[in-house]
Structures are given as C-alpha cells and as structure tokens.
Amino acid sequence: MDWDKLRIFHAVADAGSLTHAGDTLHLSQSAVSRQVRALEESLNTTLFHRHARGLILTEQGELLFDATSAMIKRLDAAAARIRDSEEEVFGELRVTTTIGFGTLWLAPRLPKLYEEYPDLNIDLMLEEKVLDLPMREADVAIRMKEPSQADLIRKRLMSVHxxxxxxxxxxxxxxxxxxxxxxxxxxxxxxxxxxxxxxxxxxxxxxxxxxxxxxxxxxxxxxxxxxxxxxxxxxxxxxxxxxxxxxxxxxxLPEVDSGEIPVFLAYPEELRQSKRIAAFRDFVQEEIISHRKQLREQGNL
The missing domain is CATH 3.40.190.10 (Periplasmic binding protein-like II)
Structure with missing residues (x-):
C-alpha cells in the first residue's frame, strides 16, 4: 500500500473530517478526498461512513486505523532515537505529571535543567489524566502511583505524604x-x-x-x-x-497524615537509549537527593 495514502487516511480518521485533515496536511479537501477514494479502491472496501456531521470509520476502517496508529507510533519512536545525539542532549521532551507536582515541585527546578541543556525543549503537560506512554502521548511521566502499563521502564523516586x-x-x-x-x-x-x-x-x-x-x-x-x-x-x-x-x-496536627504515596518516573522501553530521557531522569534524581537533604536539615523528614 502507498504510504502517502495511508498517511492521509490516518489524518482523516484522526480528524473525522476531510477539511480538518487537509488543514493539518496542507492539502486541499479535494486532494484529500481523491487519495482516500484511491485507497478504498485499491483495497476494494469502504473505509468511512459519510454523513453531514463528518466521517465515521467502518469496521474495515477501524482495522486499518489501528494498523496506521501502530506504524506511526513506531516511526515516532524511531525518530526520537535518531534525534538523540551521541554527545548532545537536544530536541523536544514531552513530560507529563500531575498539576500539583508539576507546578509546585518540578517547574521551579527546571531552570537548572535548561542551564545544563539549553537546546532541550520541554513540553510540560500537567493533568491528572494518566497519558498513554506506549502510545507516545508523552515521552516520560512522573506519577503518584506505580504505572500498570506493560513495556515501561519505571523507577521509584520518592514518597509523598x-x-x-x-x-x-x-x-x-x-x-x-x-x-x-x-x-x-x-x-x-x-x-x-x-x-x-x-x-x-x-x-x-x-x-x-x-x-x-x-x-x-x-x-x-x-x-x-x-x-x-x-x-x-x-x-x-x-x-x-x-x-x-x-x-x-x-x-x-502532626498525627494527621495520608500515609505514604509513592512517586514513580516511567518511560517506554523503546526510549531506553534516549539521551534526552537520561538527562531528565538524572536531573530529577539529583533534585530529589537535594530535596531530601534539605528536608533533613529543616527537620521535616
């Protein structure tokens, strides 16, 4: 199958609209429509139900969308590995964590990371929703519980009360x-x-x-x-x-305590060799060591 047609199909399926997919791909609606029709003809099947509110995948379309999603995931992972330099840390790193931890602990410490790696670009996604790391919704996560997803490298960082x-x-x-x-x-x-x-x-x-x-x-x-x-x-x-x-x-009321809440850092197995991941992981671990030392000095540990 022609990769360009698959790429256009995936964009249409993801957007649910020929127009929106065309905007994303910088193509006209008619060009997108022609490519989708050509793909349907080559497969001898209908990939979309068309109605006034947009497009809905058929059963065959769902099967193909699952396949293209997996392909794009693998391509993204390959691109991430290619971008990682042997000697330098640069490029985008998508980090997800909770609003509380991200705003109160992580963000105030990021100047140190940028000082050491000025060419690194952090996309900090703060939300309580658990993003899907294997599906590349983010590169690395800091979570308030141990991740349950398979194919993740995970490390316990600290405990919170x-x-x-x-x-x-x-x-x-x-x-x-x-x-x-x-x-x-x-x-x-x-x-x-x-x-x-x-x-x-x-x-x-x-x-x-x-x-x-x-x-x-x-x-x-x-x-x-x-x-x-x-x-x-x-x-x-x-x-x-x-x-x-x-x-x-x-x-x-010192007796009031939630009990121990574990904090984990996790990232996909396929990014094990990522220089950006390693730089971020080491930075967080060093900051936590400093954090614990300061708490002991303050008598708060």
Missing amino acids: MRLYATPQYLARKGTPETMGDLNDHRLICQNINSAQVGAGANLVQTLLSNDIPSVLYVNNYFGVLQAVLHDLGIGVLPDYVVQDFPNLVRV
Whole structure:
C-alpha cells in the first residue's frame, strides 16, 4: 500500500473530517478526498461512513486505523532515537505529571535543567489524566502511583505524604489546633473528594470533613490550595514537598497524615537509549537527593 495514502487516511480518521485533515496536511479537501477514494479502491472496501456531521470509520476502517496508529507510533519512536545525539542532549521532551507536582515541585527546578541543556525543549503537560506512554502521548511521566502499563521502564523516586499546613500569621490570629475537634474553629482548604487527585489525599480529606468542619474552601488543584494557605485563609491539605520551598509553613496536627504515596518516573522501553530521557531522569534524581537533604536539615523528614 502507498504510504502517502495511508498517511492521509490516518489524518482523516484522526480528524473525522476531510477539511480538518487537509488543514493539518496542507492539502486541499479535494486532494484529500481523491487519495482516500484511491485507497478504498485499491483495497476494494469502504473505509468511512459519510454523513453531514463528518466521517465515521467502518469496521474495515477501524482495522486499518489501528494498523496506521501502530506504524506511526513506531516511526515516532524511531525518530526520537535518531534525534538523540551521541554527545548532545537536544530536541523536544514531552513530560507529563500531575498539576500539583508539576507546578509546585518540578517547574521551579527546571531552570537548572535548561542551564545544563539549553537546546532541550520541554513540553510540560500537567493533568491528572494518566497519558498513554506506549502510545507516545508523552515521552516520560512522573506519577503518584506505580504505572500498570506493560513495556515501561519505571523507577521509584520518592514518597509523598499529604499533611496539614498553615502560615504562622494565620495561627497567631486564629490559634493552633491541638485536636481534630479544634478544626471546627478553622477554615479547611482542600480539594473536593470527587476531584481528580491521589486516592490517599481524597481519603484524608474525607476523614477530616467527617468532623463537620463548618468552613471549607475547595480548590481543584494543590497550587490553588497553597496560594490560599499562603494568603492566610486557613489550614490546607498539601503534599509535604511544599515545605522545601516554603519553609515558613507550619505543620498542624502532626498525627494527621495520608500515609505514604509513592512517586514513580516511567518511560517506554523503546526510549531506553534516549539521551534526552537520561538527562531528565538524572536531573530529577539529583533534585530529589537535594530535596531530601534539605528536608533533613529543616527537620521535616
């Protein structure tokens, strides 16, 4: 089969529209349509159901789309390996992690990585959704649980605990709670238990809310929770790694703890030799060593 026709077919199937596929490929709609018809004729089958709202793959089209997806995945992996230099680290590296870890821990440390590798381009994708690494939705992931997908190289980086924190100014004004019951006199700042977050964090919030705390501020990510805490709005449920960069935060009710949440770095087996992956992995590991050392010096480990 002609690769150009397969490439155009894949773009149409992915976009669900001849026009949108043409825009992506920089081809006219009529040129895209001709190539798809020619591919259907060569295969003696219909690949799309055509209707007013767009195109839907037929059963035969689904089979071909699965094949072209696998081909493109392998081509992307090959291109990534080719781009990796024997001596240099350069090009795009797509990193996915959670909003909290990405904004509060990873992003503030990236200047060190760029200083060492100025030709590296990081595409930082922050979302709670777990992206499919084998399907190349990202190159490397930092996740708050061990990845379950096959064909991944994984390394445990650290452990995180969700705990309660407040500013000295807030506690001076409102008092420091000594028991869980004392939280009724404070505002709790946390994520809603139904929002996307690690299970241990949601369980801790649920336990705290069972005390019928009258005043609660819900924020849908830990960056927002931290900002509210720093502005003296209340006591926040936050990951313990924030105290490295915000050492003035005071831990409240030390017995309140989510338990250990493992943090893993993972990337596809086929990128094992990637210089960009190796540079990022080593950078993260070095930063975590520094992170743990600083926490010990602060007495927070």
